[in-house]
Structures are given as C-alpha cells and as structure tokens.
Amino acid sequence: MTSDLRQLALGTMLPAFEGTTAPAWLLARLREGMGGVILFGRNIVSPQQVAALVRQIRDVRPDAVVGIDEEGGDVTRIHHDQGSPYPGNRVLSENGDLDATRAVGRGIGAELRDLGINYNLAPIGDYVTDPLSPLTTRSYGRTPRDNAEHAAAWIEGMQEAGVAACVKHYPGLGGSLLDSHLSLGRVAAGRAEFEAEHLRTFVRAAASNVASMMTAHVVVDCLDPEAPTTLSPAVIGGLLRDEIGYDGVLISDALEMHGVLNHASSLPAAAVGALRAGVDALCLGAEQYEEATAAVVAAIVAAVRSGELPVERLEEANRRVAAMARAYPGTVDVPGSADTAAERATGVAAAWGATLVEGDVSIAGAGVHVVTFDDRTSIAAGPVPWGIGPELRGAGVTFADHVLTPPIRDLPDLSHVAPSDVVVAVVRDLPRHPGSAEVFHRLNAPRLVVVDMGYPGTDYPRATGVVRTFGASRASSAAAVRALTRQV
Incomplete structure (x- = not known):
C-alpha cells in the first residue's frame, strides 16, 4: 500500500x-x-x-x-x-x-x-x-x-x-x-x-x-x-x-x-x-x-x-x-526541423502593427546616443536581454551605447552630446521603478526620443518623440528600430 x-x-x-x-x-x-x-x-x-x-x-x-x-x-x-x-x-x-x-x-x-x-x-x-x-x-x-x-x-x-x-x-x-x-x-x-x-x-x-x-x-x-x-x-x-x-x-x-x-x-x-x-x-x-x-x-x-x-x-x-x-505526447524530432518562418514573420508584423509613434522620432543623419534603463521586469521574466541595441546595429546605425543597470542612480556622461545629436532613452514600466524614474527625469538633451517598451500610460512631456512598442521581445525591438530609422 x-x-x-x-x-x-x-x-x-x-x-x-x-x-x-x-x-x-x-x-x-x-x-x-x-x-x-x-x-x-x-x-x-x-x-x-x-x-x-x-x-x-x-x-x-x-x-x-x-x-x-x-x-x-x-x-x-x-x-x-x-x-x-x-x-x-x-x-x-x-x-x-x-x-x-x-x-x-x-x-x-x-x-x-x-x-x-x-x-x-x-x-x-x-x-x-x-x-x-x-x-x-x-x-x-x-x-x-x-x-x-x-x-x-x-x-x-x-x-x-x-x-x-x-x-x-x-x-x-x-x-x-x-x-x-x-x-x-x-x-x-x-x-x-x-x-x-x-x-x-x-x-x-x-x-x-x-x-x-x-x-x-x-x-x-x-x-x-x-x-x-x-x-x-x-x-x-x-x-x-x-x-x-x-x-x-x-x-x-x-x-x-x-x-x-x-x-x-x-x-x-x-x-x-x-x-x-x-x-x-x-x-x-x-x-x-x-x-x-x-x-x-x-x-x-x-x-x-x-x-x-x-x-x-x-x-x-x-x-x-x-x-x-x-x-499531448512528446516526441523529440530533429531540432530545428519545425518550419515556423511564417509564424515568426506574422509575429514581427504584429509587433509593427502594434507600435505607436508620437512626434518626431527619426534618428536619420544625427549622432545617436542610446541610454537603456535596464530594469528587471519581474522574477518570472528573469534576466532576459532586451532593448534595441542588436537591432539598431543590424540596421547599420552607429551609436554610443549606455546601459544603466540596477540600482540606477546616475546618468551617463552626455556632456559631449552635440545640439544636432539625438538621445534615445529606452525604458519600460518606469512607474514601477521610482529610483529609475527619478534618474530619467534628470535626463536633459537637445533632442530626446523615448522608446517605451512597457505598459502604456506614461507621459514624456520633454521628449520630441515617443515610440511605444508594448513589449520588449526581439520582434518589438525590430519594430522600434524600424520606427526610428524609417526602414521598412
């Protein structure tokens, strides 16, 4: 028994x-x-x-x-x-x-x-x-x-x-x-x-x-x-x-x-x-x-x-x-044999379809400085990489890359930003991270573009433009870069 x-x-x-x-x-x-x-x-x-x-x-x-x-x-x-x-x-x-x-x-x-x-x-x-x-x-x-x-x-x-x-x-x-x-x-x-x-x-x-x-x-x-x-x-x-x-x-x-x-x-x-x-x-x-x-x-x-x-x-x-x-029996096939190209493409198209652009977000012809507020979203998500860096490089954009990791207390040195340059701040769920939000509010740039990859609703009155992706997957990163570079 x-x-x-x-x-x-x-x-x-x-x-x-x-x-x-x-x-x-x-x-x-x-x-x-x-x-x-x-x-x-x-x-x-x-x-x-x-x-x-x-x-x-x-x-x-x-x-x-x-x-x-x-x-x-x-x-x-x-x-x-x-x-x-x-x-x-x-x-x-x-x-x-x-x-x-x-x-x-x-x-x-x-x-x-x-x-x-x-x-x-x-x-x-x-x-x-x-x-x-x-x-x-x-x-x-x-x-x-x-x-x-x-x-x-x-x-x-x-x-x-x-x-x-x-x-x-x-x-x-x-x-x-x-x-x-x-x-x-x-x-x-x-x-x-x-x-x-x-x-x-x-x-x-x-x-x-x-x-x-x-x-x-x-x-x-x-x-x-x-x-x-x-x-x-x-x-x-x-x-x-x-x-x-x-x-x-x-x-x-x-x-x-x-x-x-x-x-x-x-x-x-x-x-x-x-x-x-x-x-x-x-x-x-x-x-x-x-x-x-x-x-x-x-x-x-x-x-x-x-x-x-x-x-x-x-x-x-x-x-x-x-x-x-x-x-739902599990059978191990040859890894990589599943043809999901159509589904992945549909996902990329959906990410672009969801993306909202407010104001002027173009980085064409400008010196670009990317400041990523790399706050961890949750224990469930874990330390999964996010942001727009890989996709931006893939689009052929040269940029200064600044990644801020918790605890975020100070801004990077942006003293060399020229008046014609654009600072792209990449954030998600700032209201859930008051310390990061306080640092973000100290960010001052001649041209500030925000890429918000989190929950909707946060306003950015000092930004000349905002890209909202509603998520931080690679598909959403590609959509954000498409908006910034105006590349199809």
Missing part, C-alpha cells in the same frame, strides 16, 4: 533540477512514476542540447510531462540568452488580429514540440487593471473581452501545434499589485466586477478546451476571503469544477512562492493543501530539487495514511495528468 501511495504521490510531481543533463535522482524518480519535470533557462543551452535532455527523460518515462514557461514576449526560456523572436501578449492585443495571435501560439508550440516539450505554462490570462501590476505587458489587457479572446486564440494555436497550453493564473490576479513570488496578494473586487474583468478569460479558456490551468497565489475576497486560490476548495471545487465545469489539469503556481508559503506552514504542507483543495499537479518551483521532492512525496503519503487527504483525490489527480500526457 505504501509503495502504491508513493507512486500516486510522485504522479502529481513536476519538480525542477539543476544542469543541462538529467541528474540521476530525477531519472530514478521518473522510473518510479513521477509525473514529469519543469525546465528553466538554466537547463537550456541550445536546441540540440534540449532535445538530448528531453530524450534522457523520455527514455526512462515516455509519457512524462515536460513543461516550460514559454510565453513569448518578456518571458522566454528557450530564447533566454537573446530574447524571444515572438511578441508578447500586450503587443498581440494592441495589434488586434486574432489570427496573428493564433499564429504566434502555433509557432511557439511547434518549436517546443520540435524539442519534445509537451506542456507550456502559458499564456497569461490575467487582466491587468493597474499599471503598477507586476504582470505589466505579460497581460493581453486593453479590455476584458480582448484579453479573453486573444488568450483563447493563442491557446488554440498552441494546442493545434501539439503542445498542451496552461492558462494562468486562475481565477485572475491582475487586480493585485503584489508579486506572488514575494507576498500574498489580495483582490478586493466585488463578485460582478471580478467575473466581468478577471474570471471571464478563464471561462473562455475552459470553453476552448485548454488542457490546463494554473492556480493563483492570491486571495479573492468575493470568492474566498480566507485562503489563496491554490489552497481553496471553494474557488477550485465549487467554482472551477462545479460551476464552470472545467475538468482539465489544474497545476499549482510554484509552491516555493511566499504567496502560498505565507499561508501554509511549509512547502510540504502547501503541497498537501493544494491537492486537498483540488489541484492535480504540483509545481514546486525553480529552486526546489531532490530534497524538496522527497519531502513533499513523504508528506503526501503521510496525509493519505492519516486521513487528511483522501486517496481518491490523489487517484483523480493522477488520472487527469496521465490523460493530458496521452493527449
């Missing part, structure tokens, strides 16, 4: 690991029946290496769930060294073409499938209602309807490509200004407002047969004022399963986050509580490896034996995870 329980407990686990090859402990747990793994940027060097890594995993468990966070835009693991070639969610919403959004989802899915990855923890379904939200341009935004329809289109494209999508973070944390990695947020909206603005996308995703949803570590007052969704039977069983009628896989957001640990007493306790509430798969987090996996498995087995967690709940979770793995 204990060995059967251990296998059931392992079947809900999707841990992380260190290195670019599968460690022995991970392969041993997969042989025992562990559900799968989650890949992060540190596990990725090249397509060939990722394919070899996934083959290692599938050699010991062919039906393993191999997951990754590949949203496109600001959050990428496959392209973490250079930035995503696909635009992010807010760009796609601003572009307004659902077919383009579907194509981007399909392109990302095809590239993941090519590597044997069969589960993508994307897209973001949260509807951001405040520019200070840590989600910023990861949200489709604009209107609740746009948010829901573009999320559904992206999901359809992803799953057409043969990869299970996972809309997050149910039931919607776009109304919280706190980062769940660091603290437990709260959404205070009334029921009617919450359903219209936040829940709508998840209802629409369920209707689109999304393979999976991820729970939010957030308290929604109108649904359960006591517990975060990840630990709430009312929000999972009562609302999602019974009222909405969703029967796909529900995965927890990373259980290492303080948004859930601030409520539960420990990582193992959070895992047991999540399963009891109705979660099927457990994402332990980016930095939880062998010891954490062993501790959680032991806690689940003990909870079943004590009667705290019904064995039927564990069996149900295993059935859902196994059904998703069967529906």
Whole structure:
C-alpha cells in the first residue's frame, strides 16, 4: 500500500533540477512514476542540447510531462540568452488580429514540440487593471473581452501545434499589485466586477478546451476571503469544477512562492493543501530539487495514511495528468526541423502593427546616443536581454551605447552630446521603478526620443518623440528600430 501511495504521490510531481543533463535522482524518480519535470533557462543551452535532455527523460518515462514557461514576449526560456523572436501578449492585443495571435501560439508550440516539450505554462490570462501590476505587458489587457479572446486564440494555436497550453493564473490576479513570488496578494473586487474583468478569460479558456490551468497565489475576497486560490476548495471545487465545469489539469503556481508559503506552514504542507483543495499537479518551483521532492512525496503519503487527504483525490489527480500526457505526447524530432518562418514573420508584423509613434522620432543623419534603463521586469521574466541595441546595429546605425543597470542612480556622461545629436532613452514600466524614474527625469538633451517598451500610460512631456512598442521581445525591438530609422 505504501509503495502504491508513493507512486500516486510522485504522479502529481513536476519538480525542477539543476544542469543541462538529467541528474540521476530525477531519472530514478521518473522510473518510479513521477509525473514529469519543469525546465528553466538554466537547463537550456541550445536546441540540440534540449532535445538530448528531453530524450534522457523520455527514455526512462515516455509519457512524462515536460513543461516550460514559454510565453513569448518578456518571458522566454528557450530564447533566454537573446530574447524571444515572438511578441508578447500586450503587443498581440494592441495589434488586434486574432489570427496573428493564433499564429504566434502555433509557432511557439511547434518549436517546443520540435524539442519534445509537451506542456507550456502559458499564456497569461490575467487582466491587468493597474499599471503598477507586476504582470505589466505579460497581460493581453486593453479590455476584458480582448484579453479573453486573444488568450483563447493563442491557446488554440498552441494546442493545434501539439503542445498542451496552461492558462494562468486562475481565477485572475491582475487586480493585485503584489508579486506572488514575494507576498500574498489580495483582490478586493466585488463578485460582478471580478467575473466581468478577471474570471471571464478563464471561462473562455475552459470553453476552448485548454488542457490546463494554473492556480493563483492570491486571495479573492468575493470568492474566498480566507485562503489563496491554490489552497481553496471553494474557488477550485465549487467554482472551477462545479460551476464552470472545467475538468482539465489544474497545476499549482510554484509552491516555493511566499504567496502560498505565507499561508501554509511549509512547502510540504502547501503541497498537501493544494491537492486537498483540488489541484492535480504540483509545481514546486525553480529552486526546489531532490530534497524538496522527497519531502513533499513523504508528506503526501503521510496525509493519505492519516486521513487528511483522501486517496481518491490523489487517484483523480493522477488520472487527469496521465490523460493530458496521452493527449499531448512528446516526441523529440530533429531540432530545428519545425518550419515556423511564417509564424515568426506574422509575429514581427504584429509587433509593427502594434507600435505607436508620437512626434518626431527619426534618428536619420544625427549622432545617436542610446541610454537603456535596464530594469528587471519581474522574477518570472528573469534576466532576459532586451532593448534595441542588436537591432539598431543590424540596421547599420552607429551609436554610443549606455546601459544603466540596477540600482540606477546616475546618468551617463552626455556632456559631449552635440545640439544636432539625438538621445534615445529606452525604458519600460518606469512607474514601477521610482529610483529609475527619478534618474530619467534628470535626463536633459537637445533632442530626446523615448522608446517605451512597457505598459502604456506614461507621459514624456520633454521628449520630441515617443515610440511605444508594448513589449520588449526581439520582434518589438525590430519594430522600434524600424520606427526610428524609417526602414521598412
């Protein structure tokens, strides 16, 4: 009985690991029946290496769930060294073409499938209602309807490509200004407002047969004022399963986050509580490896034996995870064999279609000084390169390059800027970085052009021109450079 329980407990686990090859402990747990793994940027060097890594995993468990966070835009693991070639969610919403959004989802899915990855923890379904939200341009935004329809289109494209999508973070944390990695947020909206603005996308995703949803570590007052969704039977069983009628896989957001640990007493306790509430798969987090996996498995087995967690709940979770793995089997093709040129081109066109130009932004014939306020957007995005430097060089522009990194306290020496020169300030989400905003306001130049690659709404009264891209992927960088150089 204990060995059967251990296998059931392992079947809900999707841990992380260190290195670019599968460690022995991970392969041993997969042989025992562990559900799968989650890949992060540190596990990725090249397509060939990722394919070899996934083959290692599938050699010991062919039906393993191999997951990754590949949203496109600001959050990428496959392209973490250079930035995503696909635009992010807010760009796609601003572009307004659902077919383009579907194509981007399909392109990302095809590239993941090519590597044997069969589960993508994307897209973001949260509807951001405040520019200070840590989600910023990861949200489709604009209107609740746009948010829901573009999320559904992206999901359809992803799953057409043969990869299970996972809309997050149910039931919607776009109304919280706190980062769940660091603290437990709260959404205070009334029921009617919450359903219209936040829940709508998840209802629409369920209707689109999304393979999976991820729970939010957030308290929604109108649904359960006591517990975060990840630990709430009312929000999972009562609302999602019974009222909405969703029967796909529900995965927890990373259980290492303080948004859930601030409520539960420990990582193992959070895992047991999540399963009891109705979660099927457990994402332990980016930095939880062998010891954490062993501790959680032991806690689940003990909870079943004590009667705290019904064995039927564990069996149900295993059935859902196994059904998703069967529906989206991962097979490793020849890396790079997926032809996604059309989808990438559609993404580039969408980035240009979303870009707004205000005033005079031309840098033609001028000496150019680029000042990049290289603030990190979020823990989820990680240290992915961004800005316009590579694309500007690719366009043949010579420029002085100044990259300011946190903590940003001082401006570069611009004393040699000539009256005919142009200073291009590249920023994103300045309202979320008051220190950087203060330094930016000290920037004085004869001609100042701002390239804003973040959430819309910030005004730049001293700028002669502004380019707004609504995202910082490579596709959006190319669109910004096109606007600056007036090159088609």
